[in-house]
Amino acid sequence: MALSEDLICRMLASETTRRKAFDAIVKLYGERLYWKIRYIVLCHDDANDVLQNTFLKAWNNIDSFHKKSKLFTWLCSIAINEALDYLRKNKNNSTIDISESPSVSKTLMADEYFDGDEAHALLLEAVATLPDVQRTVFNLKYFDNMKYSEISEILNTSEGALKASYHIAVKKISDYFHLHE
Numbered sequence: 001m002a003l004s005e006d007l008i009c010r011m012l013a014s015e016t017t018r019r020k021a022f023d024a025i026v027k028l029y030g031e032r033l034y035w036k037i038r039y040i041v042l043c044h045d046d047a048n049d050v051l052q053n054t055f056l057k058a059w060n061n062i063d064s065f066h067k068k069s070k071l072f073t074w075l076c077s078i079a080i081n082e083a084l085d086y087l088r089k090n091k092n093n094s095t096i097d098i099s100e101s102p103s104v105s106k107t108l109m110a111d112e113y114f115d116g117d118e119a120h121a122l123l124l125e126a127v128a129t130l131p132d133v134q135r136t137v138f139n140l141k142y143f144d145n146m147k148y149s150e151i152s153e154i155l156n157t158s159e160g161a162l163k164a165s166y167h168i169a170v171k172k173i174s175d176y177f178h179l180h181e
Contacts, residue, residue, distance in 0.1 A: 003028070005071050012062055022059055029072055030055075033079045039139040040083040042128060050086050054079040069153055077154045080140075084132050126176040130169050137162050138169040 003011070003024045011021030033054060038047040057078050058065075065074050127135055136155065140146045141162075148159040155162070 009065075009067060009071060012065070018062070022062070025058070025071070025075070026055060029075055032072070033075060036076060036139070036144065037079050037083045039124070039127070039143055040080065040132075040136060041086055042124065046086065047083075050082050051079070053086075054082045057082065073150065073153055077156075080136055080154060084136065087132055122177075122180070123173070126173045127169075129176060130172060134165050134169040134172070137165040138173070141166050 003021070005028075008021045008024050008028070011017040011024075030051065034047055034051050037050045037054070038044065041047050041050055054075070058075055061078075065071065069077075127138055130138060133155075137151060140151045140154070141148070146154075148162050151162050152159050
């Protein structure tokens with residue numbers, strides 16, 4: 001039986017039910033968070049590592065969750081920040097040089113965990129060329145169909161800045177596809 005977010009939050013408040021609540025969080029949100037992370041870091045193994053770091057950070061900071069936002073929004077914020085931190089630590093992977101990018105789609109197509117087609121791989125390759133923030137905004141808006149207000153809460157930035165980042169990202173992706181026709 002899946003627990004509601006409200007019940008999970010109440011269970012988190014009690015030391016006796018906190019572990020069970022957190023296990024429910026992992027089951028309820030693990031896959032959704034994995035894909036948010038995966039679209040940022042691209043590699044399955046890296047996404048798994050970042051997801052584990054996300055849950056570890058959430059567990060260690062569970063007392064700082066004050067229900068000002070939804071639990072998933074809070075977790076998503078942690079996941080995205082962990083993914084961006086991962087990219088910063090491995091700066092050579094954070095953006096892809098267009099001259100090297102064909103290896104991204106080939107790598108994705110060879111990845112047993114990637115279930116997209118060549119067009120999807122090419123789109124991810126184009127997205128990988130974007131700077132970190134534009135990539136994140138594009139992923140949240142395009143792949144997750146999130147509202148700017150939700151993204152604003154997660155990334156702690158204005159909706160206007162997000163709209164500008166998204167439209168610049170779309171333009172760069174469009175230009176990328178025109179270069180690779």
